[in-house]
Amino acid sequence: MTTSELYLGGQWVAPASAETIAVENPATEEVLGHVPAGTAQDVDRAVAAATEAFPGWAATPMAGRGAVLDRLHGALAARAGDIARTVGLELGTPLKVARAVQAGLPLTVLRGYADVAVRDQRTETIGNSLIEHEPVGVVGAITPWNYPLHQVVAKVAAALAAGCTVVLKPSELTPLVAFLLCEAADEAGVPPGVLNLVTGTGAEVGAAIAGHPGVDMVSFTGSTATGRAVAHAAADRIARVALELGGKSANVILDDADLTRAVKVGVGNAFLNSGQTCTAWTRMLVHRSRYDEAVTLAAKAADGYPVGDPFDEGTRLGPLVSAAQRDRVRGFVDRATARLVAGGPDAPLPERGYFVAPTVFADVDPDSELAQEEIFGPVLSIIPFDSDDEAVSIANNSRYGLAGAVWGSDERALAVARRLRTGAVDVNGGAFNPLAPFGGYKQSGVGRELGEYGLAEFQQTKAIQFKEHGQK
Structure with missing residues (x-):
């Protein structure tokens, strides 16, 4: 299960460094394989690819983006067995739960965003203002190890439906299932640069994404302590942040x-x-x-x-x-x-x-x-x-x-x-x-994921004023 390449600009390419990260089977303590230890240079390449792809993807009608997500859903569903097995190996989730939750839930979420995107979008007016909802831009998605595909899809599907492009960093503890997603994206015809994958550590790749001047928004799921650091890095350049953090329910x-x-x-x-x-x-x-x-x-x-x-x-x-x-x-x-x-x-x-x-x-x-x-x-x-x-x-x-x-x-x-x-x-x-808003109060986070509330996190709101009849 070793891979030596990153997914950048619609292609599998060699990383900047030959360093790798071992992925362990927690049930046996054996090494499953290795993934690239990405660097800030790899993040630069990913952001450049996402930036280049953004205008064309943002200009694609939302129904067209929904059609791409529909194809992605089909390609990912065909890999459901591999997804469950991979998460069972790299995380240790019992197979029955891996099938239902680790493979099943992200497919449900992706199906929901494909359906949201193909629906007619209502035009909203307030007085003499036309209200538009536009994509934020390039999104850095930093995801955790406990639900390694669901947490990725909750961000990627919403961002893509909104018209954003994505640089994804999965957890270095459970990165393998993200490669299955990118394989499915390639097969489904997701345009080059719309989804990019850089594996690596939080200290190297996560920090580079959070602080990158070309990243318009950072969506992070993980610990409250790390979320605080991500928020600080993004705040230094006034970038939007969505945080889904800890809980004690x-x-x-x-x-x-x-x-x-x-x-x-x-x-x-x-x-x-x-x-x-x-x-x-x-x-x-x-x-x-x-x-x-x-x-x-x-x-x-x-x-x-x-x-x-x-x-x-x-x-x-x-x-x-x-x-x-x-x-x-x-x-x-x-x-x-x-x-x-x-x-x-x-x-x-x-x-x-x-x-x-x-x-x-x-x-x-x-x-x-x-x-x-x-x-x-x-x-x-x-x-x-x-x-x-x-x-x-x-x-x-x-x-x-x-x-x-x-x-x-x-x-x-x-x-x-x-x-x-x-x-x-x-x-x-x-x-x-999975269609209702998900997110926390207090130190459990900022913003919401899932459904139309999750879509809105990846959109900017613009008011366009027209001269009303009778005005001079």
């Missing part, structure tokens, strides 16, 4: 909730992708009258997550992405002072691979490290509350505000959901909607 279970379902779904959400999900409901808040029962149910549910080989159909929890990530998560578990009810540091694990056992803590202090820090692993904290007001207060006691959930009678749950300072809330198991 609360799952609020009221006393009139369907407790069994709320706990089961909540544990599944917290452990999805081995807990490496920014929207994971890692804080389970339960009314004290049902708290002991919830703790028992959660511990039992956690025991139903077998850890192991992602390609074993019985595996529900794969490895973490790297040794560093495993060690970081284990550090949180080792330092925890709350009551351990499932998993923990002594739970049996495979001899090889970067695994952490599905772990549940009860009686967690809402102000403790467990409840405040984004752990990004299969670790769930359970916290009691005595009233709806207290539940809202605990849920909002976070510097993050990305997602959350509420369970209870519909009217009451909706009232609580409206009080949560977070960008998305699921009520009684409401399904994720």
Whole structure:
């Protein structure tokens, strides 16, 4: 799975440096292959290609861009099996989840943007002004390792539909699936320079993109600390920034909730992708009258997550992405002072691979490290509350505000959901909607992705004034 080339200007070309980055299989600790360690010089070439392609792509009618995205969807769908397998290898996502989420979700998002683009665009007028929505320009897309194709497509599809051109830097931990996207783009006839791929580290390639004078907008998904650095680099040249950052989401279970379902779904959400999900409901808040029962149910549910080989159909929890990530998560578990009810540091694990056992803590202090820090692993904290007001207060006691959930009678749950300072809330198991806006409050980010709100992030708004009848 080694590749020695970058995708620039519609061609596979040699990078400026012969240096490479090893891509590891986190389940076996073996090297899968290598990708180019791109440099600032490669970013310069990519930006130049994107800049040259921009006028023609921006001038393409939106329906024409939609037709290209439709062809891209077909080419990518034909690779769905390869996508699931590749993500299973480079990230360790269990194959069943890789098929449904890592391959299925980006195809759904891409289909949505292809459909948005081919629809007739409404002309908006305000008084004597015609309002136009124009592409921002060249977009630098810097994406994370946990959903390595979905996070790419959420940015690339929206940007391309809006008429922007893109320089893409995938995570150096999970870069391989991005090559499948570029192969599909080449096959689908995406015009040269509209999509460009530069692999490399954040310190080298990410920093070069964020600070490049030819990049009109930076769209970044990743940690809050790195997002802060990206925002600073872009702010120095007054470039637009969209940031999708960390989360510490609360799952609020009221006393009139369907407790069994709320706990089961909540544990599944917290452990999805081995807990490496920014929207994971890692804080389970339960009314004290049902708290002991919830703790028992959660511990039992956690025991139903077998850890192991992602390609074993019985595996529900794969490895973490790297040794560093495993060690970081284990550090949180080792330092925890709350009551351990499932998993923990002594739970049996495979001899090889970067695994952490599905772990549940009860009686967690809402102000403790467990409840405040984004752990990004299969670790769930359970916290009691005595009233709806207290539940809202605990849920909002976070510097993050990305997602959350509420369970209870519909009217009451909706009232609580409206009080949560977070960008998305699921009520009684409401399904994720890839056409709805996605993004966070507070330190969880700036801007929105997905659907028409995501499209708008990549557009500038222009007012054109006409002389009204009777004016002189």
